[in-house]
Amino acid sequence: MRQCDVTIIGGGPGGSTLAALLAKQGRSVCIIERDTFPRFRIGESLLPFSIDIWRETGVLQKIHDAGYIVKNGARFVVDESLEEECFWFRNGLDTDHPYAFQVQRAPFDQLLLDHARELGVEVLQPLEATGARFTADAAIVETPQGEIQSKLLCDVSGRWTFLSGRQGQRRIHPSHRKVTAFGHFRNVVRCEQDPANIIIVRFGETRMGWFWLIPFADGTTSVGVVADVGYFKDSGLGPAEFFNKSIADSRAMAPRMKQAELCGAIRTESDFSFTSDHHAGDRWIKVGDAGAFIDPIFSSGVFLSTKAAELAAGAIKAAFAINDFSAAAFAEYEAQIRHGTKVFWAFIDAFYNRDFLKQMVTSRRRPLLQKSITSLLAGDIYNQKNQLISYLTSKGGAYADKEVEALLG
Numbered sequence: 001m002r003q004c005d006v007t008i009i010g011g012g013p014g015g016s017t018l019a020a021l022l023a024k025q026g027r028s029v030c031i032i033e034r035d036t037f038p039r040f041r042i043g044e045s046l047l048p049f050s051i052d053i054w055r056e057t058g059v060l061q062k063i064h065d066a067g068y069i070v071k072n073g074a075r076f077v078v079d080e081s082l083e084e085e086c087f088w089f090r091n092g093l094d095t096d097h098p099y100a101f102q103v104q105r106a107p108f109d110q111l112l113l114d115h116a117r118e119l120g121v122e123v124l125q126p127l128e129a130t131g132a133r134f135t136a137d138a139a140i141v142e143t144p145q146g147e148i149q150s151k152l153l154c155d156v157s158g159r160w161t162f163l164s165g166r167q168g169q170r171r172i173h174p175s176h177r178k179v180t181a182f183g184h185f186r187n188v189v190r191c192e193q194d195p196a197n198i199i200i201v202r203f204g205e206t207r208m209g210w211f212w213l214i215p216f217a218d219g220t221t222s223v224g225v226v227a228d229v230g231y232f233k234d235s236g237l238g239p240a241e242f243f244n245k246s247i248a249d250s251r252a253m254a255p256r257m258k259q260a261e262l263c264g265a266i267r268t269e270s271d272f273s274f275t276s277d278h279h280a281g282d283r284w285i286k287v288g289d290a291g292a293f294i295d296p297i298f299s300s301g302v303f304l305s306t307k308a309a310e311l312a313a314g315a316i317k318a319a320f321a322i323n324d325f326s327a328a329a330f331a332e333y334e335a336q337i338r339h340g341t342k343v344f345w346a347f348i349d350a351f352y353n354r355d356f357l358k359q360m361v362t363s364r365r366r367p368l369l370q371k372s373i374t375s376l377l378a379g380d381i382y383n384q385k386n387q388l389i390s391y392l393t394s395k396g397g398a399y400a401d402k403e404v405e406a407l408l409g
């Protein structure tokens with residue numbers, strides 16, 4: 001039986017970042033990845049607060065050298081009124097995190113995984129984890145090529161939720177049942193203030209939908225529409241027709257897509273917002289999407305996964321120091337993950353509230369509110385100085401402008 005200190009299921013950004021951090025601690029690490037890379041994955045706009053983590057793993061320079069577009073901010077537009085605001089990361093509460101990247105995930109995930117391999121991580125690929133069991137002393141992962149025994153299993157299997165699925169712990173968010181249709185296009189009109197920025201367009205009072213537009217260095221642009229599942233079903237359209245109709249109906253998107261040519265096919269996903277009852281247990285932890293995934297309006301997925309990898313690496317280091325891999329040893333990790341998810345959920349609920357959206361796109365008049373929003377958009381979610389975080393989390397996403405005005409001016 002193969003043996004190592006830590007087994008990781010999943011070689012996406014969360015898995016390879018966690019593996020790199022553990023390898024740097026001197027741990028023997030084995031990643032099991034089902035797919036052959038490079039492979040397509042959605043999740044292409046990154047956040048500034050991942051940068052420090054990739055600096056720590058030593059991969060940041062390689063990301064720069066690969067020539068990805070440097071993203072300086074995010075622009076939000078209200079489709080009906082065309083009111084809009086651009087949030088520049090350099091203007092956050094913390095001015096040290098001014099940029100991120102826009103990436104096609106196929107080469108990007110490959111780059112992160114290759115980096116982990118170079119640090120000594122054993123990558124078993126393509127290989128699927130088909131089962132897991134736990135004893136008092138070990139976590140044992142089953143694969144078609146035999147078993148792997150380690151002190152701890154880290155589930156970083158993304159929305160496939162290897163452990164949550166087997167534990168019956170995957171909980172779909174009832175009020176965020178969404179569907180998305182998306183593709184890569186040539187000849188899309190990009191953000192006028194800075195062509196490197198992501199654009200998010202919010203549309204519809206009851207349809208609760210939005211578009212993304214993410215530019216890539218090769219001249220193509222990722223464009224997607226997200227809408228309530230019910231609205232999509234009522235339309236009676238297939239994904240490609242739904243995508244085309246949504247674009248044609250949009251004041252902000254139709255002019256940008258007038259000359260657009262689709263490269264490849266329109267893809268689709270649905271019901272992608274969920275959580276699980278627990279993020280850690282005896283000899284296992286969940287990292288990234290494997291534990292929870294939230295509506296991607298704020299491009300938070302890769303950041304939350306890499307941040308969880310960083311927090312997990314700290315918790316695992318402490319667990320090895322006292323040889324305790326129990327749920328109790330990971331209680332603080334569990335609390336940190338819950339906090340991060342809660343912050344983004346509150347922010348997302350606020351985004352679907354028209355009053356907050358209005359405040360967002362007119363926040364230039366209220367500098368502290370704009371700084372606070374910018375920090376959230378950058379991924380600065382553990383910043384206790386950000387009063388908007390404490391406000392939104394205490395309200396569960398409900399929003400009263402007068403209260404925020406009293407707090408942030």
Ligand SMILES: Cc1cc2nc3c(=O)[nH]c(=O)nc-3n(C[C@H](O)[C@H](O)[C@H](O)COP(=O)(O)OP(=O)(O)OC[C@H]3O[C@@H](n4cnc5c(N)ncnc54)[C@H](O)[C@@H]3O)c2cc1C
Nearest residue numbers: 010012013014034043044045129157158288289296301302
């Ligand atoms: C519509 C949409 C738009 C999004 N936009 C953004 C965005 O702009 N920015 C952003 O940051 N995020 C975005 N995301 C989220 C992003 O896709 C994820 O949060 C991110 O990929 C999570 O990384 P991860 O490493 O946790 O999981 P993944 O990237 O999903 O990696 C998990 C890996 O585990 C492997 N695996 C699964 N099961 C097994 C098994 N049994 N055995 C072996 N291997 C296995 C898979 O093959 C996969 O490679 C978006 C998501 C959606 C649905």
